[in-house]
Amino acid sequence: MSLFSPYVLGDLRLANRMVMAPMTRCRAIGVNVPGPLSVLYYVQRASAGLIITEGSQVSPQGVGFFRTPGIYSDAQVTGWKEVTSAVHRAGGKMFLQLWHVGRMSHPDYLSGSLPVAPSALPVNETIHTPAGKKFIPVPHALGLTEILKIVREFQDAAARAKEAGFDGVEIHGANGYLLDQFLRDGSNHRTDRYGGSLANRARLPVEIAEAVVAVWGAKKVGYRISPHFNLHAMSDTHPRETFGHLADRLSKLGIAYIHLVEPVGGKLGAVTPDAQMAPLIRKKFDGTLILNGGYDKERATRVIEDGLADLVAFGTPFLANPDLPERFMRDAPLNREDMATFYTGEEKGYTDYPVLGG
Numbered sequence: 431m432s433l434f435s436p437y438v439l440g441d442l443r444l445a446n447r448m449v450m451a452p453m454t455r456c457r458a459i460g461v462n463v464p465g466p467l468s469v470l471y472y473v474q475r476a477s478a479g480l481i482i483t484e485g486s487q488v489s490p491q492g493v494g495f496f497r498t499p500g501i502y503s504d505a506q507v508t509g510w511k512e513v514t515s516a517v518h519r520a521g522g523k524m525f526l527q528l529w530h531v532g533r534m535s536h537p538d539y540l541s542g543s544l545p546v547a548p549s550a551l552p553v554n555e556t557i558h559t560p561a562g563k564k565f566i567p568v569p570h571a572l573g574l575t576e577i578l579k580i581v582r583e584f585q586d587a588a589a590r591a592k593e594a595g596f597d598g599v600e601i602h603g604a605n606g607y608l609l610d611q612f613l614r615d616g617s618n619h620r621t622d623r624y625g626g627s628l629a630n631r632a633r634l635p636v637e638i639a640e641a642v643v644a645v646w647g648a649k650k651v652g653y654r655i656s657p658h659f660n661l662h663a664m665s666d667t668h669p670r671e672t673f674g675h676l677a678d679r680l681s682k683l684g685i686a687y688i689h690l691v692e693p694v695g696g697k698l699g700a701v702t703p704d705a706q707m708a709p710l711i712r713k714k715f716d717g718t719l720i721l722n723g724g725y726d727k728e729r730a731t732r733v734i735e736d737g738l739a740d741l742v743a744f745g746t747p748f749l750a751n752p753d754l755p756e757r758f759m760r761d762a763p764l765n766r767e768d769m770a771t772f773y774t775g776e777e778k779g780y781t782d783y784p785v786l787g788g
């Protein structure tokens with residue numbers, strides 16, 4: 431068994447165990463529609479066992495970045511169809527990441543409305559808007575009817591993702607966005623059925639997972655978590671209990687995978703062995719476990735051989751190396767990523783990274 435051996439995810443056969451991690455690239459055109467450049471970008475990376483798209487908003491209220499694609503309009507479905515058809519023709523498999531940023535937004539993105547969250551707590555950070563950096567206002571605490579609407583929006587978006595030809599969907603429950611905000615007690619101070627107890631804080635993530643499973647079937651649905659993520663004012667007093675509980679609930683639902691983001695160093699800090707979440711999530715969750723965060727070929731091979739993970743996701747290595755599986759197979763040198771063009775530059779830093787022999 432190696433990174434290059436095939437793997438059956440749910441009922442989908444993947445050519446290898448290397449997943450392209452979801453990455454926002456801010457190259458959408460029109461009203462948040464993936465364009466021809468995005469078709470090329472994803473096709474170039476079709477040798478991944480599985481591609482997970484950049485976060486894609488389930489509704490206009492879920493937007494918190496510029497030029498990020500959505501999955502709530504007909505034009506977006508049409509744009510994504512071009513992407514999935516081309517990736518499938520190139521032999522790739524692809525899941526769409528369903529995203530709602532919650533409080534990580536600004537009225538400039540929301541026709542003047544406040545960003546939404548479980549509770550009206552300040553983030554005390556600035557955010558990039560088309561008019562420059564702006565302070566994130568204290569969000570509007572969602573009412574029960576509004577929460578139900580968001581569940582329906584995730585379900586509708588899941589249906590549109592199916593129409594757009596994806597092989598499945600990943601629910602973005604990580605990185606301090608809406609579902610993470612509901613799950614963790616630092617950002618959720620509610621006293622109704624969506625807050626307080628652990629079961630209540632996990633209610634929205636689980637209800638959304640159920641709604642998406644109703645569209646796709648459990649085997650085509652994944653869920654991303656980042657228990658160590660502490661930017662954007664995110665915190666939890668008992669992360670092992672919190673994320674262990676969620677993994678248990680998702681396991682009972684029978685979803686295909688959990689995608690666990692581990693600390694990558696830098697601001698997010700290094701993971702000490704006793705703080706490692708992977709063994710806990712592995713124990714609690716019966717399906718496939720995808721690990722991500724600072725992996726190279728050696729570390730990825732080791733966690734697969736040790737049985738700690740089934741698949742490993744690579745973010746920046748895939749961003750800078752469209753032919754990453756081939757480079758790993760041949761032990762070829764890697765291109766370095768250019769951070770200056772992560773979120774800007776059209777084809778520069780997007781579709782112009784060289785392949786071996788190219």
Ligand SMILES: Cc1cc2nc3c(=O)[nH]c(=O)nc-3n(C[C@H](O)[C@H](O)[C@H](O)COP(=O)(O)O)c2cc1C
Nearest residue numbers: 451452453454484485691723724725744745746772
């Ligand atoms: C440019 C960029 C955009 C990202 N956008 C997303 C995103 O849309 N959704 C998400 O879940 N994670 C996002 N991430 C996090 C990556 O999926 C991944 O967790 C992170 O890069 C660590 O993996 P790596 O060390 O292999 O790069 C992004 C990371 C980068 C570098």
